[in-house]
Amino acid sequence: MKKVKKAIIPAAGLGTRFLPATKTVPKELFPLVDRPLLLYVIEEAIAAGIEDIVIVAGRGKTAIEDFFDRSYELEDTLAKSGKTDLLEKISKIKNMANIISIRQKEALGLGHAVLCGAPVIGDEPFAVLLGDEIMLGRPSVTEELCQAYDKTGFSTVAIMEVPESDVSKYGIVKVSPNGSTFKIHNVAEKPSVKEAASRWALPGRYVFESQLFSYLKNTKPGKNGEIQLTDGMNGLAAEGRLYGTTFQAKRFDAGDKFGFLQANIEIGLQHPETSARLKTYLQELTRGWK
Numbered sequence: 001m002k003k004v005k006k007a008i009i010p011a012a013g014l015g016t017r018f019l020p021a022t023k024t025v026p027k028e029l030f031p032l033v034d035r036p037l038l039l040y041v042i043e044e045a046i047a048a049g050i051e052d053i054v055i056v057a058g059r060g061k062t063a064i065e066d067f068f069d070r071s072y073e074l075e076d077t078l079a080k081s082g083k084t085d086l087l088e089k090i091s092k093i094k095n096m097a098n099i100i101s102i103r104q105k106e107a108l109g110l111g112h113a114v115l116c117g118a119p120v121i122g123d124e125p126f127a128v129l130l131g132d133e134i135m136l137g138r139p140s141v142t143e144e145l146c147q148a149y150d151k152t153g154f155s156t157v158a159i160m161e162v163p164e165s166d167v168s169k170y171g172i173v174k175v176s177p178n179g180s181t182f183k184i185h186n187v188a189e190k191p192s193v194k195e196a197a198s199r200w201a202l203p204g205r206y207v208f209e210s211q212l213f214s215y216l217k218n219t220k221p222g223k224n225g226e227i228q229l230t231d232g233m234n235g236l237a238a239e240g241r242l243y244g245t246t247f248q249a250k251r252f253d254a255g256d257k258f259g260f261l262q263a264n265i266e267i268g269l270q271h272p273e274t275s276a277r278l279k280t281y282l283q284e285l286t287r288g289w290k
Contacts, residue, residue: 001150001153002124002125003049003125003146003150004048004049004050004124004125004126004127004146004149004150004207005049005050005051005052005124006050006051006052006053006054006120006121006124006125006126006127007045007050007052007053007054007126007127007128007129007142008053008054008056008113008114008117008121008126008127008128008129009038009041009042009045009053009054009055009056009128009129009130009131010056010104010110010113010114010128010130010131011026011028011038011055011056011057011058011061011064011131012056012057012058012061012103012104012107012113013027013058013107013132013255014058014107015027015255017255017256017257018030018255018257018260024060025063026057026060026061026063026064027131027132027255028041028061028064028131028132029063029064029067030254030260032134032254032263032264032267033264033267033268033271033274034271036067037131037132037134037254038055038064038067038131040134040136041129041130041131041133041134042096042097042099043096044129044135044140044141044142044143045097045127045129045142046096046097047138047140047142047143048127048140048142048143048145048146049143049146050097050127050142050146051097051098052097052098052100052120053097053098053099053100054100054101054102054117054120054121055099055100055101055102055131056102056103056104056113056114056116056117057101057102057103057104058103058104058107059103059105064101065101068099100120102116102117102119102120103116104116107226108221108225108226108227109221109224109225109226109227109228109229110226110227110228110229111216111219111226111227111228111229111230111231111232112216112226112227114128114212114216114229114232115213115216115217115227118210118213121210121213122210123210124210125149125207125208125209125210126207126208126210127142127145127146127205127206127207127208128205128206128207128208128229129142129204129205129206130204130205130255132204132253132254132255133203133204133205133251133252133253133254133255134251134252134254134263135205135247135249135250135251135252136249136250136251136252136263136266136267137248137249137250138249139248139249140249141158141205141247141249141251142205142207144158144245144247144248145157145158145205145206145207145245146207148181148207148243148245149207152243153209154209154241154242154243155206155207155208155209155212155233155236155241155242155243156181156206156207156242156243156244156245157184157202157205157206157207157233157242157243157244157245158202158203158204158205158206158244158245158246158247159173159175159182159200159201159202159203159244159245159246160200160201160203160246160247160251161199161200161201162199162200162201163199164193164199166201167191167192167193167196167199167201168190168191168192168193168196169190169201170190170201170202170203171187171188171189171190171201171202171228171229171230171233172187172188172190172191172196172197172198172199172200172201172202173185173186173187173188173197173198173200173201173202173244174186174187174188174197174198175198175200175244178243180245181243181244181245182200182243182244182245183240183242183243183244184233184237184242184243184244185237186234186237187202187230187233187234187237187242188230189228189230189231200244202230203251203253205247206229208236209236209241211235211236211241212232212233212235212236213232214235215231215232215233215234215235215236216229216231216232219231219232250266252266265278265282
């Protein structure tokens with residue numbers, strides 16, 4: 001059985017929840033303190049043993065490619081000014097993994113974005129990591145999913161329990177316990193509370209068998225003309241080849257304004273340059289609150 005060595009990061013969304021900032025700056029490059037969202041996601045993939053990372057981006061997101069390319073002027077300036085620590089950080093980025101960029105020419109849904117990566121993935125198992133979902137902690141969520149796949153050979157996705165008020169924001173799965181994991185019987189894309197089979201949601205980390213692509217290729221566009229990833233997942237579930245597992249890491253929806261702020265505060269409290277002052281500031285800020 002092949003190891004999971006490849007990953008797809010869909011990054012073609014328009015980022016409408018962050019307009020007007022995302023009119024010219026890709027949401028995936030928004031900073032968490034001093035590093036972009038996408039860098040955290042890629043480091044999570046690398047920590048799981050992944051070597052080839054396919055970034056599926058859309059029109060107007062060439063800044064993502066530029067971020068992982070060489071910046072001669074910047075590197076030359078840092079070298080001449082003796083800022084070797086910053087130069088090392090910049091140089092490390094372009095060499096950290098095999099970054100492959102593919103353009104999704106039309107916004108046809110998450111399932112279509114994943115399908116765009118099929119020529120690179122081939123018949124190998126692969127991870128999918130959403131570019132605006134930040135998972136902090138060890139072992140990483142992707143590492144846990146890869147380990148689960150290594151044991152079973154079945155597609156395995158991260159799931160988490162959400163309050164009823166948030167059910168309609170996520171793909172929701174119908175599950176039954178299966179030892180330390182859950183067998184997934186069905187996946188519904190953003191159902192209403194009344195329609196939802198459970199409160200177990202998909203927070204954006206997956207490991208799939210390449211068979212997923214055949215289901216996505218045969219999926220007809222649904223609402224808004226989009227091909228949903230959940231449609232392909234239902235094909236795997238129907239064959240009894242889709243499982244879910246919970247995870248230990250802290251998760252932040254950084255594609256949401258509040259989640260983005262939460263992630264910045266959490267990381268800021270851990271960052272050696274900001275932790276002490278930020279902690280003091282928050283204590284002073286909240287002291288007068290009732």
